[in-house]
Amino acid sequence: MEYIDVAVIGGGQSGLAAARSLLAHGLRPVVLEASEQAAGSWPHYYDSLTLFSPARYSSLPGLPFGGDPDLYPHRDEVVAYLLRYAEHLDADIRTGHRVTAVRAAGEGFELDVAGGRTLGARAVVAATGGFGRPNRPALPGLDTFSGNLLHVSQYRNPAPFAGQRVVVVGAGNSAVQVAAELAQVARVSLASRAPVRWFPQRPFGRDLHFWLMATGLDAAPLARFQRRPASMAVIDDGRYRAALAAGLPDRRPVFTRVDGPSVTWADGTAEDVDAIVLATGYLPDLDCLTPLGAIDRSGRPRHRDGASLIHPRLAYVGLEWQRSLSSASLRGVGRDAQRAARRLARTLRRP
Template identity: 55%
Template sequence: MTPQVEPVIIVGGGQSGLAAARAALAAGLRPVVLHAGNLPVGSWPDYYDSLTLFSPTRFSAMPGMAFDGDPDHYPHRDEVVTYLHRYAGALDAEIRTGVRVAEVQARSGDGYLVRTDADDQIAAAGIIAASGSFGNPYLPELPGRSDFTGDVAHVANYRRPDPYAGQRVIVVGAGNSAVQVAYELAAHARVTLATREPVRFLPQRVGGRDLHHWLRITGADRLPRRILTRLVQHAAVLDTGVYHQAITSGQLARREMFSAFTPDGVIWGDGTTEHVDTVIFATGYRPDLGYLEPLGALAHGTPRQVGGLSTTHRRLAYLGLEFQRSFASNTLRGVGRDAAHVVRAIAGQLAGTHKRPRSAHTPPAAPSGTGATTR
């Protein structure tokens, strides 16, 4: 029996998937959102307990719904979960939770066939891959890691400092998450922040206003990718002054990255060894798109795309990639613009009025570890 063909399947029910659903409805399409979790709120419930947005509520809303509360308040993780749940409930879209996509295949004739972990099959004319990257944390390979008898974790698995009380802990990374978690842990454990370069800081407030105010009025929030790729190496930790003071005062120790593991610790760059209980890597994430491998749409796990539009397949698009089209691409405040862009393209392709973008070199996605662009 031939399955009913849905116009657009959106894989992922977080901020990117919900923004895509709203844009699809506005374009007259009937989207179906497939989300692996129990609630359509993305990976937010799984972030560490103390996580707070870097942008105040006035700059944290998605299209069509304001973020409640004081415009200058910096929302907590759980407030974002509540907001996204409310956002999903206000959409007149079919959202199927508890549905994990196993693979997407090209359908005979035209379009796609989506197969779930439950072995259900759904035909679709178009696909928007909005599954983000939280499910694919990046852990670098270092000599001796397999022999290390302590604990090795990614910051994706970190929740709160209590389990590390009294331990010797190294946090690896120079981005927002690394600095925040190391600072929090330092009150409970003996912590060193290990980085390859000195940590760069960016003031959270400039001239009495939040940095995002200046990003918006200067247009920096929408700088195109070709400029952003030159600037990303200068990414910095957003700071009110607390983190910089902690490092300069010695409250939070910082050392050059260690060169290797030993069975019970690490070897520092000067050749000295030290016992370590736990190493937490805050080294970012890679796009979680393994379900597209059967299509041949990826290059070493990285989508072949320009501005979120596939260069290999018609009516295949991506959302939530870091620096996809601008600095704000995979943030609450910026994903709506990208969603409108890719949905317009898919709608045009369905109507036969929009061509797939020409292939272009898409540089491998750098691990998203700054944190500033993910919130």
């Protein structure tokens, strides 16, 4: 069995930031990425996805994003940036290595990798982030739907939905963006439990992220006061709010039930729909930590500010609201990675 210093599970933005910080603290990380490239979930997002933060606020530590700092990068530009970042790291990055189980072994760990291989590690950083497992809410009768049911993680572009009746469930950024895009080719309703909340992308003439950085709110340790994060307001430059105001899409309370091809709305009316898109968020993909007892029944990690409450040599990077509102973002994940690496280095040096 091969023995390594620190196993970093996940090779997206969180894993790459973690690897850099671990190297800076004298540790030797091995990044284990399930897919065939070190770009995390980014290649799988919908085609039109564009960041809400401009390039100047969208970098990992040590390598600027590049290009016009005031432009908002597209999904494919983020993928290219992450691949470039991985190339610049002096780290052992192993793609095609899916970790299936992590077990305690003495003071360290044993990791099972798909295909039958086992690795030993002194420490583990779980860097799969908070967006690896689509959240599919238990809406009444949803399992009976006979149309096209998909999570937004499976959505790519509106072409397959042309001329159809589509319901998008959710009230966050992805829900609003995808619903507005679909409304250009289909008849679309945005169904949510509460009305959409809005926040301007450029308040007082400056990008929102300028103000977050200037006020210190971006890095403020707010997670302990936000144990159950409320749905975030939709960041908008005006076009999405205008689209909803024009009924493209229309917004209505979420349906009360599904029965075969039809949904029943809150007013009692029923209609057949062709597709339901669940833009209902994600959960951490951390099932491999189950043998450690490190996650709760809902699949969420037992941690405080990224430090495992179960094992002193286990840390997390990239969880939503791990420590601050930017913990799961390109601009913020590096801060949490530095904290995790510093803590692990201190732990591993103890006699």
